[in-house]
Amino acid sequence: MTNDCRREALSAWYNLLAHPGLLMDVEEQYDELLKAADEMERANLISCAEWRSLVRKAVSVFAHDRSDAGSGAQDQHLPCNAQQPPPQATGNNH
Numbered sequence: 001m002t003n004d005c006r007r008e009a010l011s012a013w014y015n016l017l018a019h020p021g022l023l024m025d026v027e028e029q030y031d032e033l034l035k036a037a038d039e040m041e042r043a044n045l046i047s048c049a050e051w052r053s054l055v056r057k058a059v060s061v062f063a064h065d066r067s068d069a070g071s072g073a074q075d076q077h078l079p080c081n082a083q084q085p086p087p088q089a090t091g092n093n094h
Contacts, residue, residue, distance in 0.1 A: 006045040013037065013054060017061060026065040033058040 013036045020029040037054040040046045046054070 002045070005043070006040075009036070009040050009043075009045050013040070017057060026062055030058055030062040033061075 013033065016029065016032060016036065020026075024032070034055065037046070037051050037058070040054075041048065041051040
């Protein structure tokens, strides 16, 4: 029974990591991932080392998405065959 709970909890955690809700921003995703990791540890479904690993993965995704937002990167979730809009012209065209 515990193995089934563990498997389901980890599956849900990795699903949230890979596929956040449509209306969920990166901060909400990060918070939910940390809450879920905490709950799994409290329920003794994962070890302390596994908890640290999950937290590091959440931090990595959060930091990556935050750095993309700060660098003006285009939406990284576009399909590979989607065309991105041309960059906006800056300054005068004289």
